[in-house]
Amino acid sequence: MNYIFTFLILISIICAIINNRLDVAIDEMLKSATRAVQISFSLIGIMAFWLGIVKIAQNSGLMELFSKLVKKPLVFLMPDLKENPNALSNVALNISANALGLSNAATPFGIKAMDNMQEKNPNKNVATNSMCMFLAINTAGFQIVPAVVIAILSANGMSNPTQIILPTLIVTTIAFVSAIFFAKILEGRFE
Amino acid sequence: MIKFLNLLSLYILPLIIVFILIYALAKKTPAYESFVDGAKDGFSIAIKIIPYLIAIMVCTALLRASGAIDIVQNLLKPVLDFLKIPVETTLIMLTRSLSGSATLGVLGDIINQTGVNSYATKLAAVIAGSSETTFYVASVYFGSVGIKKFKHALLAGILADIVGIFAAIFVCSWFFL
Incomplete structure (x- = not known):
């Protein structure tokens, strides 16, 4: 990341000098920094609202109910979690929290799940198949409501920002299913 | 329908x-x-997310204003036109696997450049909303327990990301074009 950052800025400044657009480029550079702060601040309202709603779901036990429902299909995907109930419930809670868009709450569950799986791992340096499956599922980022993105669109004045919910849900489901598919067919090919 | x-x-x-x-x-x-x-x-x-957003938005603004990105985008244009992909969205397809905050920064840049109701914005929003950053998740989760050999985890994640990008292109052209 350090090299990419440095490279991008240096190459831009060199290009700007060659194209004789240095004044425009510097002006844009300063303006965009201000714009970044404006975007972040404009997120606060909707983020706070959504996190508040989701906290109700957490406190009422809805999230735990949801995580109980996903346990059965999870055992099918990660068979060795049958003997590791702690790992299983942390994986389920992680996926439920992610589905609600609570990535901050999801990470601790995910790390605990990894810890529990590591305890039963015979080879501590190498990931187990279940760990790989869990990671692949996680990177697909299954989410019911993309709250942050909706917040950005709404803050910039889109008239009907919830129109992206269904297309996003379809795409994230496709990515989720293909993550499971790839994790399964690649199993055992990287020993 | x-x-x-x-x-x-x-x-x-x-x-x-x-x-x-x-x-x-x-x-x-x-x-x-x-x-x-x-x-x-x-x-x-x-x-x-402010510091990350500033870093990425300054980079992308500089790349665009200096004309550096035109060179890359002109090279890709024939392929993108064929698939009906707005040229502005190419950057977000690359950042989505690397960093969530960077992806939001690029989304902000696309809105600023093409307007909030443009097709490019909608496609970028769906891409940003449907993804999690593969490399970040891998380093946090495996790093926390000291796993050094990731086996097929990263490859599965990246393949799923690629499928996700194509799914976004098709679903969006169906919904919004």
Whole structure:
């Protein structure tokens, strides 16, 4: 990341000098920094609202109910979690929290799940198949409501920002299913 | 069909909220106190992404204003036109696997460049909303327990990301074009 950052800025400044657009480029550079702060601040309202709603779901036990429902299909995907109930419930809670868009709450569950799986791992340096499956599922980022993105669109004045919910849900489901598919067919090919 | 689906999009969010509230009512959970407690985190999350957003948005603004990105985008243009992909969205397809905050920064840049109601913005929003950053998740989760050999985890994640990008292109052209 350090090299990419440095490279991008240096190459831009060199290009700007060659194209004789240095004044425009510097002006844009300063303006965009201000714009970044404006975007972040404009997120606060909707983020706070959504996190508040989701906290109700957490406190009422809805999230735990949801995580109980996903346990059965999870055992099918990660068979060795049958003997590791702690790992299983942390994986389920992680996926439920992610589905609600609570990535901050999801990470601790995910790390605990990894810890529990590591305890039963015979080879501590190498990931187990279940760990790989869990990671692949996680990177697909299954989410019911993309709250942050909706917040950005709404803050910039889109008239009907919830129109992206269904297309996003379809795409994230496709990515989720293909993550499971790839994790399964690649199993055992990287020993 | 599309009209019905767009209507469905409109109803998903209120339905979820109503369901959460009724469930809380049935379980006698203090809804208002829970809401206020949860909403507190909104501020810290928004503040936390500021430095990342600045870094990425300054980079992309510089790349664009200096003309550097025109060179790359002109090379890719024939392929992109064929697939009906707006040229502005190429950057977000690369950042989505690397960094979530960077992806939001690029989304902000696309809105600023093409307008909030443009097709490019909608496609970029779907790409940003449907992904999690593969490399970040891998380094946090495997790093936390000291796993050094990732085996097929990263490859599966990246292949799923690629499928996700193509799915986004097709679903969006169906919904919004």
